Amino acid sequence: MPKNEIINIQNLYRTFQVGSETVNALNGVSFNIFEGEFVSIMGTSGSGKSTLLNILGCLDRPTSGEYYINGTAVSGLSKNQLSTIRNRKIGFVFQNYNLLARTSAIDNVQLPLLYNADIPMKERRERAIAALEAVRLADRMNHAPSQLSGGQQQRVAIARALVNDPVIILADEATGNLDTRTSYEIMTLFQELHAKGKTIAFVTHEPDIATFTTRTIKLRDGSIVLDQAIEQQSAAAALAQYEQNLTHTAI
Amino acid sequence: MNIIDLIKIAITALLRNKSRAFLTMLGIIIGIASVIVMVSLGKSSTLSVRTQLSSMGSNMIMIMPSRQMRGGVNMGNSNAKSLENKDYKSIAENTKYVAHVSPSVSSAAQLVYGSNNHPGSLQGVASSYLEIRKYELEDGIMFTDDQVKKYAKVCVIGKTIVDNLFTNGENPIGQTIRCGQVPMKVIGVLKSKGQNQMGQDQDDIVLAPYTTIQKRFLGISHFNMLFASATSEEESEMAATEITYILRSNHHIKSGAEDDFDIRTQEELLSTMSSITQLLTILLTAIAAISLIVGGIGIMNIMYVTVxxxxxxxxxxxxxGAQNRDVLYQFLSESVILSLIGGIIGIVFGIIIAYIATKLLNWPFVISQSAIFISFGVCAATGVFFGWYPARSAANLDPITALRYE
Known part of the structure; x- marks a missing residue:
């Protein structure tokens, strides 16, 4: 059965003008992501992965090349049209969660729906609760971010990414601020979402986190050096192993 | 983003920094309150001037001799002898728009009754003077035309005189007081009028027949002034024209030559007084408006900090997914709500202060509805105007840079 093409980029270039120098952050990158894939995008800092993520997330536009998201050509769109694409088709998860301070979890999750006129006000809350249930945080929906642990905050952020039912979730170093154990928990959650059919692109520089995905794209100096399917490890198993090791060490 | 969301977000954001929001609002509160107070007090003072002047007789006309120039020296008008009995008679008989006319001669004398004495100003007038100046009798009667003819030694006195001479509470009617060397019988007491606009006590007055003052006190045959009243306020100007015509012909003034008398209608005085209070109101309101601008700049400053x-x-x-427009409106609604709440508080404070001030000054209390509506509009405009640049700078942020901002 042919799968839907979610992301299709062809020969993508992005150059920055730094003083008199021209820096090529992306040098002709091409790949596709199909529905239901869990892709990790890896690379060291300066490899161009942040630039790629900004373009994938419609926050930035390529200098040249084609980008289709779910069949829509992004290159020619205006700033406002890009906002709409981000709102309807993309769910962002950031390294530092980016939750609104002193705002309850449920209000944080509802935020993207505020900018979607198609969703009536009374439906917002239901959808936010459903999203919080998906990340198993419905019991904390009235807590402010400061009352939640880092892992819980990231789960609220993931719920916020889910609430608009996007075609792809873009995670930018989503486990970067978390300890190993919580990282495994978050990766378990991503794997659950993937199992339910969500398409996920996960930017990371940690190789062991990348093993929990189904495919790895490696960037270096603005070009793809590796793009291959990998054997997915279970994050839940890794978590269990980690706990066991901890117990052994304690004994 | 719909308007309910906008208002909700703005109010939540303002409530997070209550004291900051309040301090920012304070500028607007003070600005609006002072505008309301100034406009209200300006209106009250104009109204109070108007009522006081019309209590003096709104259709009153004053005729006095003009200044006498002798060899280039201004002799003032007190010694002029141009107004005579003939003028009084012809104004009384030959006019259509003049209702009443009365001569006026003044003298001063020490008033004595029993062991009390008081410096009194004597006004020699005709009986129609009461009508013209809107004086009323509290007790007794006014002197008659017959008494005027006979230089009768009778007088009608004001409340201040009664209080100073008849300290034991005797009924002044029928008593004889001594005015200088002349004994005068009190036949009437005037109702109190209080102070006039200039702060003069209008009850410190002794009215006597003008003939009595002329013959027995001053030994003159001319008048210091003539008081007249027009048939109505609107006809003051017509009456003044008539009087001018009569006096010019009586005084044989050739056409083109200047009048040897001055005519002042109450209407002129009224408009002079009103224009003074109006000018003051405008000036004070302008100063108040400046504080509103300062308040607006405060809002702008805080909005930049917020952004x-x-x-x-x-x-x-x-x-x-927020579009530029959504961000712009979010911050704009915050500044507009800030200034509108400040404006409402300012209007309430302004009304309270104006109310207390008018009570203390004993002025009529008027709320200027137009000032309230205009203030409200100005507040909204201030919020939009001073919130616009901060909000636009927020809307123009690049999301990538903004997300990484520390």
Whole structure:
């Protein structure tokens, strides 16, 4: 059965003008992501992965090349049209969660729906609760971010990414601020979402986190050096192993 | 984003920094309150001037001799002898728009009754004077034309005189008081009128027949002034024209030559007084408006701080789909709500202060509805005007940079 093409980029270039120098952050990158894939995008800092993520997330536009998201050509769109694409088709998860301070979890999750006129006000809350249930945080929906642990905050952020039912979730170093154990928990959650059919692109520089995905794209100096399917490890198993090791060490 | 969301977000954001929001509002509160107070007090003072002047007789006309120039020296008008009995008679008989006319001669004398004495100003007038100046009798009667003819030694006195001479509470009617060397019988007491606009006590007065003052006190045959009243306020100007015509012909003034008398209608005085209070109102309101501008700048300042503080939030909102317009409206609604709440508080305070002030000054209390509506509009405009640049700078942020802002 042919799968839907979610992301299709062809020969993508992005150059920055730094003083008199021209820096090529992306040098002709091409790949596709199909529905239901869990892709990790890896690379060291300066490899161009942040630039790629900004373009994938419609926050930035390529200098040249084609980008289709779910069949829509992004290159020619205006700033406002890009906002709409981000709102309807993309769910962002950031390294530092980016939750609104002193705002309850449920209000944080509802935020993207505020900018979607198609969703009536009374439906917002239901959808936010459903999203919080998906990340198993419905019991904390009235807590402010400061009352939640880092892992819980990231789960609220993931719920916020889910609430608009996007075609792809873009995670930018989503486990970067978390300890190993919580990282495994978050990766378990991503794997659950993937199992339910969500398409996920996960930017990371940690190789062991990348093993929990189904495919790895490696960037270096603005070009793809590796793009291959990998054997997915279970994050839940890794978590269990980690706990066991901890117990052994304690004994 | 719909309007309910906008208002909700703005109020939540303002409530997070209650004291800051309040201090920012304070500028607007003070500005609006002072505008309301100034406009209200200006209106009250104009109204109070108007009522006081019309209590003096709104259709009153004063005729006095003009200044006498002798060899280039201004002799003033007190010694002029141009107004005579003939003028009084012809104004009384030959006019259509003049209702009443009365001569006026003044003298001063020490008033004595029993062991009390008081410096009194004597006004020699005709009986129609009461009508012209809107004096009323509290007790007794006014002197008659017959008494005027006979230089009768009778007088009608004001409340201040009664209080100073008849300290034992005797009934002054029928008593004889001594005015200088002349004994005068009190036949009437005037109702109190209080102070006039200039702060003069209008009850410190002794009215006597003008003939009595002329013959027995001054030994003159001319008048110091003539008082007249027009048939109505609107006809004051017509009456003044008539009087001018009569006096010019009586005084044989050739056409083209200047009048040897001055005519003042109450209407002129009224408009002079009103224009002074209006000018003051405009000036004070302008000063108050400046404080409103200062308040607006305060809002602008705080909105810039808010935008900088919330750069990450703006970045996030943009990343999850807020358009430039949404961000612009979000911050604009915050500044408009800030200034509108400040404006409402300012209007309430302004009305309270104006109310207390008018009570203390004993002025009529008037709320200027137009001032309230205009203030409200100005507040909204201030919020939009001073909130616009900070809000636009927020809307123009680049989401990538804003998200990374520390």
């Amino acid at each position: 900088t503080e919330r750069t990450r939030e703006i970045g996030l909102r943009m990343a999850i």
